[in-house]
Amino acid sequence: MKMIHAIIRREKLAAVKDALDAVKCPGMMVWEIVGHGKQKGITEQFRGREFKVDLLPKTKIEIIVSDSQVKAIVEAIVRTASTNKIGDGKIFVSPIEDAIRIRTGERGDTVVL
Ligand SMILES: Nc1ncnc2c1ncn2[C@@H]1O[C@H](COP(=O)(O)OP(=O)(O)OP(=O)(O)O)[C@@H](O)[C@H]1O
Ligand SMILES: [Mg+2]
DSSP states (O other), X not given: OEEEEEEXXXXXXXXXXXXXXXXXXXOOEEEEEEEOOTTOSEEEEETTEEEEEOOEEEEEEEEEEOGGGHHHHHXXXXXXXXXXXXXXXXXXXXXXXXXXXXXXXXXXXXGGO
């Protein structure tokens, strides 16, 4: 199993969620976060002065999936979250040791299939 951590533009959440439904994503956690990447936020003008805004609002989606689903889910996010401009976000993939469905006690990747 893997955990997919996708940081996307807030306004892309609805489109990404629709695309994830279409590729049978088993579940998701959605977080409203602030952060920055390479550009360290943006510099904004306000009343003639420049202000550095270091942390910009983004949305983080976390999905735990079996290894076989990773490719389709990552592709669906990249396709729908992209505007080809800086700040489109990033996707990180990390290993997951185990999963347990509390209701049944079942373990392993059938929990997220
Ligand atoms: N190395 C990182 N570690 C943790 N979070 C990150 C990292 N890079 C980016 N992020 C998260 O992703 C969000 C969007 O990053 P962003 O798309 O601006 O990345 P970038 O590297 O600057 O790429 P781009 O040049 O396309 O803007 C950030 O606000 C932050 O939440
Ligand atoms: Mg950036």
